[in-house]
Amino acid sequence: MIVTFDLLENEITWQSTLHQLNSDILKRHVLFHGRLSDINISFLYCEATFSGKIIDSTNEVVGCFYMTTS
Known part of the structure:
Protein backbone atom coordinates (compact mmCIF):
# COMPACT_ATOMS: atom_id res chain seq x y z
CA MET A 1 0.00 0.00 0.00
CA ILE A 2 1.08 3.57 -0.60
CA VAL A 3 0.66 6.01 2.26
CA THR A 4 0.67 9.75 1.54
CA ASP A 24 5.19 2.38 15.27
CA ILE A 25 5.74 2.34 11.52
CA LEU A 26 3.74 5.54 10.98
CA LYS A 27 5.67 7.30 13.75
CA ARG A 28 9.03 6.21 12.31
CA HIS A 29 8.12 7.64 8.90
CA VAL A 30 6.74 10.92 10.29
CA LEU A 31 9.69 11.54 12.61
CA PHE A 32 12.24 10.72 9.90
CA HIS A 33 10.68 12.81 7.12
CA GLY A 34 8.65 15.37 9.02
CA ARG A 35 11.13 17.30 11.17
CA LEU A 36 8.39 18.06 13.71
CA SER A 37 9.05 20.20 16.76
CA ASP A 38 7.02 17.81 18.97
CA ILE A 39 8.06 14.16 18.72
CA ASN A 40 5.25 12.97 21.01
CA ILE A 41 2.73 12.21 18.28
CA SER A 42 -0.18 9.83 17.98
CA PHE A 43 -2.49 8.76 15.19
CA LEU A 44 -6.23 8.55 14.63
CA TYR A 45 -7.27 6.24 11.79
CA LYS A 53 -4.88 12.40 11.48
CA ILE A 54 -1.51 12.99 13.09
CA ILE A 55 -1.93 14.50 16.56
CA ASP A 56 0.73 16.14 18.77
CA SER A 57 1.02 16.02 22.57
CA THR A 58 -1.37 18.98 22.97
CA ASN A 59 -4.06 17.19 20.90
CA GLU A 60 -3.57 19.53 17.94
CA VAL A 61 -3.73 18.12 14.42
CA VAL A 62 -0.29 18.49 12.85
CA GLY A 63 -1.01 16.54 9.69
CA CYS A 64 -2.87 13.73 8.01
CA PHE A 65 -2.24 10.57 6.04
CA TYR A 66 -4.20 8.40 3.64
CA MET A 67 -3.69 5.05 1.98
CA THR A 68 -4.06 3.82 -1.55
CA THR A 69 -3.31 0.36 -2.88
CA SER A 70 -0.30 0.01 -5.13
Whole structure:
Protein backbone atom coordinates (compact mmCIF):
# COMPACT_ATOMS: atom_id res chain seq x y z
CA MET A 1 0.00 0.00 0.00
CA ILE A 2 1.08 3.57 -0.60
CA VAL A 3 0.66 6.01 2.26
CA THR A 4 0.67 9.75 1.54
CA PHE A 5 1.64 11.97 4.46
CA ASP A 6 0.79 15.69 4.66
CA LEU A 7 2.26 17.69 7.54
CA LEU A 8 1.04 21.20 8.30
CA GLU A 9 4.26 22.18 10.07
CA ASN A 10 6.90 22.90 7.39
CA GLU A 11 4.27 22.07 4.69
CA ILE A 12 5.83 18.70 3.86
CA THR A 13 4.18 16.00 1.73
CA TRP A 14 5.62 12.63 0.78
CA GLN A 15 4.61 9.09 -0.11
CA SER A 16 5.94 5.82 1.29
CA THR A 17 5.27 2.22 0.36
CA LEU A 18 4.35 0.25 3.48
CA HIS A 19 3.71 -3.47 3.85
CA GLN A 20 1.87 -3.15 7.16
CA LEU A 21 0.21 -0.31 9.00
CA ASN A 22 0.68 0.32 12.69
CA SER A 23 1.50 3.30 14.88
CA ASP A 24 5.19 2.38 15.27
CA ILE A 25 5.74 2.34 11.52
CA LEU A 26 3.74 5.54 10.98
CA LYS A 27 5.67 7.30 13.75
CA ARG A 28 9.03 6.21 12.31
CA HIS A 29 8.12 7.64 8.90
CA VAL A 30 6.74 10.92 10.29
CA LEU A 31 9.69 11.54 12.61
CA PHE A 32 12.24 10.72 9.90
CA HIS A 33 10.68 12.81 7.12
CA GLY A 34 8.65 15.37 9.02
CA ARG A 35 11.13 17.30 11.17
CA LEU A 36 8.39 18.06 13.71
CA SER A 37 9.05 20.20 16.76
CA ASP A 38 7.02 17.81 18.97
CA ILE A 39 8.06 14.16 18.72
CA ASN A 40 5.25 12.97 21.01
CA ILE A 41 2.73 12.21 18.28
CA SER A 42 -0.18 9.83 17.98
CA PHE A 43 -2.49 8.76 15.19
CA LEU A 44 -6.23 8.55 14.63
CA TYR A 45 -7.27 6.24 11.79
CA CYS A 46 -10.62 5.76 10.05
CA GLU A 47 -11.02 2.38 8.34
CA ALA A 48 -14.01 3.61 6.32
CA THR A 49 -12.01 6.36 4.56
CA PHE A 50 -8.53 4.77 4.74
CA SER A 51 -7.24 8.03 6.20
CA GLY A 52 -6.10 9.43 9.49
CA LYS A 53 -4.88 12.40 11.48
CA ILE A 54 -1.51 12.99 13.09
CA ILE A 55 -1.93 14.50 16.56
CA ASP A 56 0.73 16.14 18.77
CA SER A 57 1.02 16.02 22.57
CA THR A 58 -1.37 18.98 22.97
CA ASN A 59 -4.06 17.19 20.90
CA GLU A 60 -3.57 19.53 17.94
CA VAL A 61 -3.73 18.12 14.42
CA VAL A 62 -0.29 18.49 12.85
CA GLY A 63 -1.01 16.54 9.69
CA CYS A 64 -2.87 13.73 8.01
CA PHE A 65 -2.24 10.57 6.04
CA TYR A 66 -4.20 8.40 3.64
CA MET A 67 -3.69 5.05 1.98
CA THR A 68 -4.06 3.82 -1.55
CA THR A 69 -3.31 0.36 -2.88
CA SER A 70 -0.30 0.01 -5.13
